[in-house]
Amino acid sequence: MPEGEKPNPHGAAGSLGGIKLFGVPIRLHFTFVLLLVFLLFIGVGDRQSGPMTVVYVLALFASVLLHELGHTLVARRYGIRTLEIVMYPIGGVSRPERQPAAREELWIALAGPMVNLLLAVVLMAWVAAHQGFQAIGELAQPTDANLAERLALGNLLLCVFNLLPAYPMDGGRILRSFLARHRTEEEATRIAAGAGQSLAFLMGLAGLLYGNYMLVFVALFVYLGAFQEGAAARGRILTAGFTVGAAMITDFRTLEHGATIRDAGDLLLKTSQHDFPVMHGGQVIGLLTRAALVRAMMTAGPESYVAGVMERAFVRLTPETPLTGALPQLSVAGGAALVMDAEDHLVGMLTSEHLSAFILLRQATVRQASGPV
Numbered sequence: 001m002p003e004g005e006k007p008n009p010h011g012a013a014g015s016l017g018g019i020k021l022f023g024v025p026i027r028l029h030f031t032f033v034l035l036l037v038f039l040l041f042i043g044v045g046d047r048q049s050g051p052m053t054v055v056y057v058l059a060l061f062a063s064v065l066l067h068e069l070g071h072t073l074v075a076r077r078y079g080i081r082t083l084e085i086v087m088y089p090i091g092g093v094s095r096p097e098r099q100p101a102a103r104e105e106l107w108i109a110l111a112g113p114m115v116n117l118l119l120a121v122v123l124m125a126w127v128a129a130h131q132g133f134q135a136i137g138e139l140a141q142p143t144d145a146n147l148a149e150r151l152a153l154g155n156l157l158l159c160v161f162n163l164l165p166a167y168p169m170d171g172g173r174i175l176r177s178f179l180a181r182h183r184t185e186e187e188a189t190r191i192a193a194g195a196g197q198s199l200a201f202l203m204g205l206a207g208l209l210y211g212n213y214m215l216v217f218v219a220l221f222v223y224l225g226a227f228q229e230g231a232a233a234r235g236r237i238l239t240a241g242f243t244v245g246a247a248m249i250t251d252f253r254t255l256e257h258g259a260t261i262r263d264a265g266d267l268l269l270k271t272s273q274h275d276f277p278v279m280h281g282g283q284v285i286g287l288l289t290r291a292a293l294v295r296a297m298m299t300a301g302p303e304s305y306v307a308g309v310m311e312r313a314f315v316r317l318t319p320e321t322p323l324t325g326a327l328p329q330l331s332v333a334g335g336a337a338l339v340m341d342a343e344d345h346l347v348g349m350l351t352s353e354h355l356s357a358f359i360l361l362r363q364a365t366v367r368q369a370s371g372p373v
């Protein structure tokens with residue numbers, strides 16, 4: 001899609017080695033890396049050889065990635081760009097640049113599990129043709145010989161798990177898209193998120209009762225995911241109809257490009273601001289975030305210049321940008337964006353803290369308007 005196809009300046013933040021697939025940055029969440037280390041650790045010394053353990057883990061990783069690419073490519077058919085794919089231990093998460101409409105969401109959500117189903121079928125056909133199936137019980141003992149069959153089973157599990165009708169699983173999105181036909185978006189989301197939290201509670205309880213801590217771990221992620229999805233949907237609903245101009249900060253401090261890290265540190269202490277636009281001759285040339293400031297303080301020292309450590313590829317918004325559309329960009333940007341007018345003059349800032357306050361106020365106003373229940 002040429003429309004809206006501007007490069008995402010923040011895709012590289014936190015990503016490992018800047019991996020990109022179909023132009024979408026892939027980020028490994030740190031818990032995913034921990035899981036990989038854990039899987040390699042328990043896999044060593046088994047009946048499976050070391051190299052095959054690595055192949056197994058990489059193949060599972062590829063299965064999850066292909067699942068996410070399924071979402072990405074169907075979303076692209078609807079003209080929705082994917083800002084990034086984040087890999088978590090229980091699966092990947094694709095961040096679309098906008099929330100798809102209910103009908104679009106159905107097909108985008110279905111695409112992921114269908115990729116895993118397809119992979120499972122292909123692998124099973126290969127196993128059937130080349131070696132014949134082993135009993136499920138024997139698969140608990142990983143060997144080099146049953147690798148393909150375990151991968152087939154793994155993909156089948158990925159498909160079924162993701163089709164559970166609860167947020168944040170794809171099945172939750174499918175459920176939501178059906179509910180949204182006869183209900184408001186808010187109500188549909190509340191039901192899907194509630195189903196996710198109930199499911200997480202049951203999984204956690206079962207995990208504790210049967211001493212299966214992997215299940216408790218998965219339950220925790222499902223719970224957090226359902227909570228986040230619910231919060232994100234509430235944010236979308238409460239910002240709908242507003243522009244960036246209505247929610248941006250207009251009273252803020254800037255730094256000159258000749259300022260030192262010490263000057264920036266002083267400003268950080270004196271104000272409640274975390275991120276500072278860096279100016280040169282009345283024009284913005286960068287954004288100094290608190291994280292970059294602290295990092296520079298420790299590595300380059302207080303006498304170094306802000307111009308050397310600021311983010312040059314910051315996220316730019318206009319006051320007319322719909323606020324709901326700015327939400328995903330802001331979360332990928334790491335919490336701060338600059339607002340420029342048509343003449344490229346800095347007119348405001350949008351930060352995630354400030355936006356949370358805006359959403360909270362909106363929530364209070366909506367409650368007031370609807371009266372006590």
Ligand SMILES: [Zn+2]
Nearest residue numbers: 112113162170
């Ligand atoms: Zn999915």
